[in-house]
Amino acid sequence: MLRLYIWGYLNQVRSSRMLERACSRDLEALWLLRRLAPDYRTIAAFRHDNPEAIIGASAAFVQFCREQGLIGGHTVALDGTKMRAVASPKNIAGAERLARDVAHTEREIAYYLDRLDAIDDQVARGFDDQPAHRDAFSRAVASLQRRKNRLARRQSELAEREEKVIVFGEPEAKPMGYAHAPKLPSYNLQSVVDVTSGLIVHYDVFNDANDSHLLHPVSLAAKEVLEADELHVLTDGGYSNAEEVARCETEAITVSAPIKRGAMNTEHFRPTQFIYDEDSDTIRCPGGHTLRPSGKHTRNRAIRYRTSACKTCALKPRCTPGAQRTIHRLYDQGALDRMEARIYADPNLMRIRRCTVEHPFGTIKRMSGGGRFLTRGLRRVKAEAALSVLAFNIIRATNTVGTGAMIGAS
Ligand code: SF4
Incomplete structure (x- = not known):
């Protein structure tokens, strides 16, 4: 089943129903599954029920590549990208919007109740010439009442979670977007790519849109994966958080990134x-x-x-x-100054960062329908990201050393 999923993610066939069809139509899938044709429910259940095992398989492949000497492991590039969650932007709501929707629904209910009263008046006077309207208005009131109850449940959920905004239906996702672009329900995929091999050595998925707090935990996790004594991390200005850079220094992680500065006031000395x-x-x-x-x-x-x-x-x-x-x-500030000095000393570092880390994101987004997850909840989304990363790493390693060498090494 893992073979089927890796094949599917490589070939942009990710949904369980499409994979089910591929098992009986596609020659590669037929060969991979030895002509077994699992039901789509069985296929979906594998991804749904085994997130930790899938994540483990992706990590095991990185270790395999390390053992084969494919990974340099001294310099890595770190970056993050937003991937869409399985939720409509319409399901993003905060207290203000919910209150507005409740008020609007109440006005609509009042309108239909007024119309029903008018019809009842007519009936009392012996005229019942709008039976079809009366039924339609009654159904509208019932439907609006259900909507009002749903909004009330959402209001209590929002109050319980003590959050400003919730994505209903996918509460672990968060509205994320770049600059003034619309904020869509998304997750933040962080990836650490080895500069020598171009392989993704570590990844993680967060529901925090702000990269600046992720520099230390993600870099440290990558250092542990690589079992390195020292690590040089190339990243962009979004990670130039002085506290995080200083924490990295204490763990023998050297960070090179441009410093993100606010808007310059040109009237006064900078x-x-x-x-x-x-x-x-x-x-x-x-x-x-x-x-x-x-x-x-x-x-x-x-x-x-x-x-x-x-x-x-x-x-x-x-x-x-x-x-x-x-x-x-x-x-x-000292940690930021040292970091900036490294960038000035070698401006090529940022070109290396860009060339290393942005290419895997492009490939993963192409493989995953433009960067959309199909599963719900952070735990399962991490497993889905692991499948994309594993598929990317397999194709990258195979392109580097050749299929024969990969099969021989395994
Ligand atoms: S900081 Fe220096 S240059 Fe600026 S107003 Fe004060 S003394 Fe003058």
């Missing part, structure tokens, strides 16, 4: 024009004055630097609209 001196823990401003630590911003994990020289500074109009310029330096 923060990069303020030079930090590590020995004295001070900052030199463009006016040549020294800013010293003057308190902490605990929520942002940053230290404030200020100078009293701002009061009489001739450059103040170009520096700040306020009484005094404040520069915030993150507790772990």
